[in-house]
Amino acid sequence: MVSRFRKIIQAGWGILTNGYAAGFLPGGPTLYSGPLKHFCVPGMNCYSCPGALGACPIGAVQAILDGRHRGFPFYVLGYLAMAGLLAGRFICGWLCLFGLIQELLYRIPTPKIRVPDRADRILRYLKYVVLAVLVIGIPLVYRTELGLGVPAFCKYLCPVGTLEGGIPMAILQDSLRATLGALFRWKVFLLILCVLASVFIHRPFCKYICPLGALYSLFQKVSLVRMNVDTGVCIDCGACGEACPMNVVPCREPNSPECIRCGECTEVCPVKALSFRPAGKRKNCKEEMSG
Amino acid sequence: MKKEVPARVTVILLAIAAGCCVFGWMNGEAHAVFVKAASICLECIGLG
Ligand code: SF4
Ligand code: SF4
Numbered sequence: 001m002v003s004r005f006r007k008i009i010q011a012g013w014g015i016l017t018n019g020y021a022a023g024f025l026p027g028g029p030t031l032y033s034g035p036l037k038h039f040c041v042p043g044m045n046c047y048s049c050p051g052a053l054g055a056c057p058i059g060a061v062q063a064i065l066d067g068r069h070r071g072f073p074f075y076v077l078g079y080l081a082m083a084g085l086l087a088g089r090f091i092c093g094w095l096c097l098f099g100l101i102q103e104l105l106y107r108i109p110t111p112k113i114r115v116p117d118r119a120d121r122i123l124r125y126l127k128y129v130v131l132a133v134l135v136i137g138i139p140l141v142y143r144t145e146l147g148l149g150v151p152a153f154c155k156y157l158c159p160v161g162t163l164e165g166g167i168p169m170a171i172l173q174d175s176l177r178a179t180l181g182a183l184f185r186w187k188v189f190l191l192i193l194c195v196l197a198s199v200f201i202h203r204p205f206c207k208y209i210c211p212l213g214a215l216y217s218l219f220q221k222v223s224l225v226r227m228n229v230d231t232g233v234c235i236d237c238g239a240c241g242e243a244c245p246m247n248v249v250p251c252r253e254p255n256s257p258e259c260i261r262c263g264e265c266t267e268v269c270p271v272k273a274l275s276f277r278p279a280g281k282r283k284n285c286k287e288e289m290s291g
Numbered sequence: 292m293k294k295e296v297p298a299r300v301t302v303i304l305l306a307i308a309a310g311c312c313v314f315g316w317m318n319g320e321a322h323a324v325f326v327k328a329a330s331i332c333l334e335c336i337g338l339g
Pocket of ligand 2: 262
């Protein structure tokens with residue numbers, strides 16, 4: 001039930017934020033350039049997607065992050081902090097089109113891979129490295145000829161840009177198609193890897209690579225939306241941990257940085273001990289167990 | 292067991308984040324985002 005409702009919200013949000021139909025007309029006007037492009041959407045969404053109505057927050061951070069010339073990017077980081085504080089990774093579970101695409105790919109009926117726990121734990125740190133080096137470090141040090149930070153994540157890694165921006169643009173614009181080269185081929189290769197991995201592993205990009213997920217995970221324990229474990233009724237059956245697609249054990253760590261607030265665990269709990277609630281409103285709450 | 296972060300800390304942080312956002316907006320950062328987002332980003336589409 002939650003799962004179906006969530007899919008509807010994810011799809012609806014994806015369509016709403018990429019609803020600039022004129023952008024998809026071959027040879028027509030390319031990108032939406034109205035006032036909404038002053039605002040970032042909360043999830044990963046390439047602003048070079050022909051239908052995009054808002055800006056991609058990770059692209060915006062890289063474009064503006066140039067310590068020597070523009071100073072601290074107050075607007076975008078303030079916005080991301082607000083989104084993280086209001087909802088944390090609820091955004092990943094409910095308002096990210098690329099998250100939905102990965103989930104749909106995972107539904108393809110094939111044997112699934114469970115990444116061994118140790119490797120999984122280590123790989124999860126990769127997204128923080130991507131955030132620190134490609135999104136913040138390189139744009140801070142290197143500039144384009146226009147004086148903007150070099151968007152290293154967008155340029156060398158982001159499969160979202162290739163899927164939502166690069167490929168549709170190459171199809172729609174003859175002039176762009178003629179100029180595609182090695183960098184485009186590299187990015188298509190990464191996208192294919194990501195698509196294949198998503199068929200066998202649940203949301204591999206979100207778990208291991210996404211810098212936006214990394215950023216929101218930093219706010220998970222202080223965000224307004226939190227998960228509650230009612231210790232008075234929890235019977236420690238372990239069903240929630242088994243149902244969690246992000247390998248979280250919610251009865252032990254209800255506000256884990258990895259939890260995308262999908263609600264699967266609240267559905268399977270036989271005694272309904274898990275629930276979402278605003279910060280400060282807890283009921284027999286067991287806090288995070290150490291370790 | 293660890294203590295939960297109190298709700299008032301969240302509210303204070305939210306106020307600071309909102310302040311940053313408004314300050315950046317007044318400094319023209321939203322316009323810089325607009326300029327970047329309203330034209331094709333060559334890096335994003337693999338041409339940069
Ligand atoms: S981790 Fe990134 S791609 Fe995944 S849902 Fe969150 S914002 Fe979207
Ligand atoms: S802990 Fe629950 S809400 Fe969080 S990702 Fe796992 S199943 Fe979804």
